[in-house]
Structures are given as C-alpha cells and as structure tokens.
Amino acid sequence: MTRMRIPTLFATLALLLGACAGAGPAATAAPTTEADIDxxxxxxLTLWHALTSDPQKAALEAAVKKFNDTNGKGITITPVVQGNYTQLYQKTLGAIQAGALPEIVHAYESQVADYQKAAVVIDLEPYMNSAKNGLTKASQDDIYKPYFDTNRFPQYGNQLLSFPFTKSLFVMYTNEDVLKAAGIASTPKTWAEFETAVMKTTQKDASGKTTRYGWAQPLDASNFNAQVMSMGGNIMSADNKTVAWDGKEGLAVLQMYDRLWKGGYAYTPTGFDWQNDFAASKLAFTMGSTSSRPFIAGAMKTPVAWNVGVPPQTDPTKPRTVMYGANIAVLKSTPQKQLASWLFVKWFSDQAQTxxxxxxxxxxxxxxxxxxxEALKSYWTSKDPQGKQAFDVIGSSIPEPNVRGQQEIRDVIFDMLTKVTTGKATPEAAIKDAGQKANDILKANQ
Amino acid sequence: MSGGAIAQSERAASRRRRGLIENAQAYLFLLPAIAFLGLFKILPAVYAVYISFFRWDVVQGAFRGLDNYFDILWQNSTRSQAWWQSLSTTVTYALITVPFEIAIALVVAYVLFQKLRGRDIYRTIYYLPYVTSTVAAATVFFYVFHPQYGIVNQLLGSIGITGLKWFQEPDGIFQMIGNALGVAVPDWAAGPSLALVGVAIFSIWHFLGFQILIFLGGLGNIPLEYYEAAKLDGANQWQLFRRITLPLLSPQIFFVFTIATIGVLRAFNEIFILTNGGPLDTTRTVTLLLFKTFFQQGQIGLGSAMGVLLTLVILAFTLFQFRILGRRVEYG
Amino acid sequence: MNVPQVLPRAIARPLRPRIPRIGSTVFKHLVLILVGAVVAYPFYFMVTSSLKEFFEATSTPPTLFPTSLHFENYVDAWSRQPWGRFFANTFFIAGASVAGEIVTAVLAAYAFAQMNFRGKNVLFALFLATYMMPGEATLIPNFVMMSKAPPGVNPFFPIPRLNLYDTYGAQILPFLASAFSVFLLRQQFLAIPKELRDAAVIDGAGHLRFLWSVVLPISVPALVTVAILSFYASWNSFQWPFIVTSSEAVRPVQVGLNAFRAEAGSQYHLLMAAASFVVAPIILLYLVGQRFLVQGVARTGIRG
Structure with a gap:
C-alpha cells in the first residue's frame, strides 16, 4: 500500500524529534529544553480556525485580542478563518505540502493524526510539564480527564499533540412545546420511549404525507458514534486496530434510522436548516453538538420551551455520549514561536478564561x-439554562477515535447512513460493507 | 569580380544582417510570452508526467513507474472503482447537459433572430448568467433549489410533485419516476442522480447565453438567397429550418458541441459549490476526484496521474470530434 | 482548435432579420419572455432575498417580494468579513494580470503577425498546444512549483520551487501570458495593411515605433476585448486561488464568498446580500462593455 511506509517513517521521525525536544513527561524539567526558554x-503567530460564525467567531477574536493585549511578552496572534472544518482541514493539508504552515491550528483529533503523518505537530507534554512555563499538577487535574484522553495519540507514542479548545458534547435537543402538544409528559430517556415520541409528534395529512416530522437528524459520523455509545456499544476495538461500531448496537441504530425514515417520521435536513425548523416548532427532536444553541435561540421568532440533555440511552442509569468539538494544535516553527503558541494555549485554559x-x-x-x-453561574441562570444542562453531561462523555484514517472512516460512515436513509441498502448490508471498508482503511494506516 | 557583383554581395550581406537583426528582435518580442508560458504551462505539463511516476504524498517518495496509473485503472480496487465511477459520472453529466444546452439555445437563437421589438433587452438578459461568476451563481442556485425555501419545489408542489431533495438526492431519476408510477426500475437503469440533474440544470442555465451568442453569429452568416430560392420551390417553414438553417449552422453547432463538452469534462466550481461531489459520490466527476485526491488526501502523485489521464481523455475526444464529426460539417 | 476560421465574424455587422418568419409575433414574445423569466429569476431571487429578514428568507413557501425592505442586511454581511480587502485584492490581481497579459500578448502577436524569423511555425504550433492544454493537468505541478522546497529538497531541480504560496504572485504570475490572447491579437495585427508598414519603414520607423504609433491605436477595440475577457476570467476565477492562498490578506472575492457560505450558514438573506455585491461589479462591467465582451466571445469562442 502506498500509504504504509511513509507514515511509519514519519512516526519514527516524530519520535526522534520528540526525543530531541527533550523533556518527556517524566523528566525533571531541565532548563536546557525548548519548553523552558524565555x-x-x-x-x-497565526491561528487558523473554523469558527465561521458569530457569536463564536467574535468570541474567539475578542479572546485573542485580550491575550495580545495582556500577555506582556510581545506575543501577537492573528486569527484567520479558513472556512468550515472540512475546508480548514484541506487548507492545512495544502499548507503542509506548500511548506507554509500557521503556528497554531484548530482541528479535530482525527485531523491532527493526519497532520502528524508529516511530523509537523508539536508534542505539548514537555511544555505542559515545564516548571517554568507549564501547568501545575493540580491545575492539570482540574481539566476533565476525557479532554486529555482525546488529545493523546496512541499511534504516536501517546504524545499530547493537541489541547482542548472548542469543546462541546453530543446532545439531544427537545422542543417541549411540541412534546406537550402531543401529550408527552417528559423528555424520553430510553431509545424505545424516544421512538414512540418521534412517531407521536409526527403529523401527517389525510394522504399520509408528513406535514411535521418528529425528528431531524443530520447525517454525520460523530452523531452515529454517539448513538452507538448510548446504546451501549463501542466505537473501536480495544487495540484500535479494527472498528467496533459495526456490531449489534451499530446495527440497531441503523435499523432505527431505517424504520423512522421509511415511515416518514424522520428526515435528513439540508445543512444547518434544521435549526430553523426546530426553532419554529416544526420538529420535536434533533441531535447534535451543544454548540448549536445560539443559532437555535437566534432562529426563534417567538419563545419556545426547549432543553438539551444526554441522548436516549439503553441504560439510563449509566448515560454515555460522545465528546464533541475540536482542539488546538501547535505546529512546528521556531522554539520561540512554539513556546509563544503554548503560552496562548495555556492561557486559554486558565480558569477565568475558560x-x-x-x-x-x-x-x-x-x-x-x-x-x-460566578459570572458563568449567573450567565447560565439568566441567559443559557441549556448551557448548564450541557455542562452537566461532560462527565458522561467519551472521546471519539483519534487514529490515523479516522478522517476517511468518517466518510465511510456518512455514506453508510446515506445509503440506509435513502433506502439504497438494508441496514445489515450497509453496516457490513462499511465495517469492511473502515477496517481496510485502518489496516492501510497502521 | 565586377563592381555589380560586389554591390550585390554587399546587398546580400546587409540583407543577412537585417535578417539577423529581425530574428533577434522577433525573439526579444516573443521572450516575455515564451518565458511565462514556458514556466507555467509547458514545464508543468512535463512535471505532471514526472510527478505521476512517483509515490508522492506529502513529499516526493520512491519512483514507481506506471504503478500510479495501474492503481487508478485496475490494480487498487478502491482507487479504480472511484476512477471508473467518476469517469462514468463525467460522461453522464456531459450527456444530460450538452444536447439540451444546444437544443434550447438553438430554439431561442432562432426566435431571437427574427425581427422583434426589444431584442437587445432579451439578449442582455440571456447573457447575464454567463458573465456571473460560477461561485456566486451556484450559491444562488443552491438556494433557488432549496427543498423548503426555494421556489422550484414550490412550483413543482403546485403540480403535485413534492419533497424533492435536489442536491442531496442520490437516487436516479428514472428510478424516482418509476417509484412514483409504481414500476420497479432495475439498478442499471436508475439513471443519473437527481443531484447530478440539478448540476446539469445549473450548467445549462449558466452557459445558455454563450451558445445563443454563437448561434446568432452563425445565423447572421446564412445567405438569404438560399431561403428565397427554397421558398420559390415551395418549401414550408419546417423544411427551411431542416434543410437550410440546420446544415448551414452546422459549423457553429459543431463548435458549440466541442467547446461545451470540453467545458463539462473540466467543470469543477459549480459541482464543488452545489454538491461537493455528493450525495453518495453521484456527482463526483473526474475533476472532483482529482481535487479530493490531491487536496484532501494529499496524494500528489496519484492526483497528477489522474490529471494526465483526464488530459488524454479530452485529447482523444477532441481528435475524435475533428476526425469523425468534423468531416460531416458543412462549411456552406 | 481552429477557432477563428470556424467562427462567424458577423456579430459586429447588423443582423439581417429577414430570415423566414415563424409563428406569430405574440407567440415569439411569449417564448422569449418565458425563457427570459427562467434565466433572470435567480437574479431576482438573489436581490429580493437579500432584502428580506431572516424569518422571511427561510419561510416555506418563499415570498415573491419582501414584506419589508432590510437594506441593513448589506451592512451586516459586509461587516462579517474584510470584504473591502477582498475586493481590493481582486482588483489588484485582475488589474496586474490584465496589464501583464496585454503587454506579453501585444509583443508576441506582433512578432507572429508582422515579423519574419526562424522557427516561426514551430513556435506558433507550441503556442497552440499550450492553448489546448487543459488546466487540470498543470494544477498540481503549478501548486508544487508555488510551494516552498521541503528541507533537503533541491529548490531548483528537477522542479523549481518559487515559494510563492499564499502571495499575490501565485495568483498573478501564471496568468501573465495567454496563448489565447496572442491568437486574438495576431488575427487583428494580420489585418493591418502592408502599405502601412512599408510607409513606416520609409520613414525609418523601427518595429517598436510602428507598433506603438500605428498598430496599437488602430487596434483599440481588439485590445479592449482582450482586456475585458482577461479581467472577467481573473475576477471569476476560484479553484486556483482557493488552492494556493490561505490568508485573508491576499484572498480574492470569490474565495471570500465561498468562505462566507460557511459563515452565513442558514442566514440566506446575508448570503444573498454578499452574492449581490460580489456579482455587482462584473455585471456593471458587462452592461457597460457589453459590445466588447459579446464581440470578443463571438470572435473567439471562449466559454469560461
């Protein structure tokens, strides 16, 4: 396979470079390492990101400005939007080829794994553990553990190649008004309850045509992964060499899609337009990232009662969902710039800033x-009660795979979902085919 | 040596000198154009072939001869499947675009050529899409065809066709028609996806002005005596169109056919904006596949090989048209 | 492709509308209006939607006319991205490309049309070949050439690395010469009567002076056509600048509009406002320079 030898080479190279950079996590901070300089x-510095829309874009720009104004070390960061996550990923790959990288890049774990094939991502571990420029043990422990798990890459010697940045969660959005109108008392807790509620909230005209759907579900690999987890399944096998989502839980998810789409109870929306439908009470449920909250709130013409929470579960006593959202990675440049980049990453995770x-x-x-x-608490109470609901779910969240090839596997999952929801393949055939393809990709990327 | 001969040889020498100067001057005049074309057109064409001989993802790897080509054409099942599917999508795209483009433009040009009030206004409107950038035009088109917010589904709804998903619909149109009529259509006859049909509609709309423009020029070149003579022989309207207009317009039709087909084979921007190759890769033409291989997977060697293959396809098509079809064109 | 011979030169002449008449005048107008409505509708929808408020722009079914006009959408859309910068970039890139292309094309076309030199036919064939070369084949090598040489790679051989990724240069240099413009101007220069050249030689004028004071002044329409076509191509180009740039400092409007699609999301009213101001300059240019553009297209068959 064409892709096999070179990544191995790069991995070796990366390890070598990592070794050159000095201080491993265990090493006592020697003052000679790059992490301890002044x-x-x-x-x-340039920061490429994918926060294309306000309020998030404006929030990041304001945060960067604050850092520029207050860091006191002469560090200036310029944030640049590179389009959505896919376009940012393409641009970064292009920039790797062109040899013109930004110093800091916003990326999903699976994308970082691809960038590191070219050995351009810096291990943040020495920086984090640096006595001079790093975080104390207590401070490290204050950051949710899943956030570290997701940014340590087993295929690259468990290096900390990225840091939590724009974190969110996979949740279910429920329109309580629609539920109430359909005579449903509370948000469904199990998948069986959910399916009943979707059917109950769907409205059809005399000819059997759907006039209001119960559920709008954008097709997406992360969403599927979250649903598999909430049904009790796993995404990857323990050794990360094969996928596990093609098991019985994955099949159950697809079969549910199949039933609800065929029956006219659920549909696939265009882009982010489901946010409008949800806000206009044309929908009872949708599932996706917590970061859609401002867009849903902004699309409401009249106030609607709604909430976010963990998706339905097979076992509601042990809820599981996917940790969503992207991270930030520092790319190879000069020792000065790398340290400056880390200082920004660190500052961004400070308690006040976060x-x-x-x-x-x-x-x-x-x-x-x-x-x-206090500011966050009062904000949650007064402006964003759903934000608190989402925050409470963090403990139940599990990271998605960060292995090489995952980016391609996401496309495979997307195709599988499209095939099932458009009736092009049965759930059984689709999942078998997709699982095979995904395992081939993993094999080619070992 | 006579005086005349000396004068002659001097004249010859001065002619040679002048010739040398003229040569030098000419090359000086050509130098800028040659330099830029050489650096950005000719050399890259050579490099395209060079790069395609290597394993080359992020950086140049091992020489692998024609293996990239073999991988694309048959050796690697994933790659070859993608290539042939894309090539077939490209051909389908051309088949559902070019004939309609030509037919509609021909009719409009024929009507527009008549003496009519406000002809210039019509013409100005018809050329509008053609001057608009593909990115902007496709952005607007996406919205016009939006399943809920666009007018197309609203109009179709009024004649009882509802819920078309256009750029997200991977189903073949014959299959969809079959389903609506309750006839089972086999997979091989499913036809192009509705998404691809949407892209084709965009293409027809976008380039209509161009074809009309060329046809109007051609119509202006047809000598009126032919029509008068035919009318004396008692030919009716249809016969005039069929026997005089169409044959005498054949150079333009041939030209538009060639240009439009090559344009479709090379189309990228509209597909990138409208569908980005989806749904289920049903609009992933060769140019999209090349782009994704190169830009999304970072496979420069394979991408280059695809570029070379696409060039060969276009070249073969052009030669075929000029050899086979070109002969049948009447140049009046 | 032997474009000039195949194509009619008639468009500049007045059309002779004595072709056999078909159907009634009313019927013909009906056909033309129907086609015109279909062709123009997206433009109408773009402009009217750009003036709607969010809820109206995302209503089912769409309204035909905005219930109230929201010109502030334009201000809003304009303030979301550095559009002023994008426009300035595009004007600069297009202007530089046009200027460079005119200079190289005039000189080369003059040489091919008015001078005798060795290897003329071979060179002309080579020019023709570059015209027929589809851009897809050269996209990747050009990208590699614009890149920086990776560590340990020779920056000159076999492939020269210009290190121009994300610069104006990358967006201008490849378009400074166009075989197509050379053909177009050569046709024009071939038509210059030999007597003019002879008279100039008797006056002792060299090629450069003859070109400057005789050839160019009588070729203004052709030059304008080349300039407009080239400007149009540069203004509307997307794939190459999308691939070869990353910073907003050098980003042209089409790439900016693509980025804005992601930013606007389902705020179609803002997206349509942005589309409107992106197409406005080129449509204005079309309305003003329609004659030249139409002539240019008719004479040369460029399809874009």
Missing amino acids: ITGPVS ADWGTKSYYMPVRKAAATD
Missing part, C-alpha cells in the same frame, strides 16, 4: 473549577 522578543469562554462562545469550559465561577 520569550526574548516580539513574536507574531469560564469567560463558556459565557460567550457556547462551548464548554474545560475545567471543573469553572463551574464555581
């Missing part, structure tokens, strides 16, 4: 202690 002059971020961007704070922040 910033000696003005440093200009709490402030939670009040302005609709993303999740990364620290447990943020929940005690």
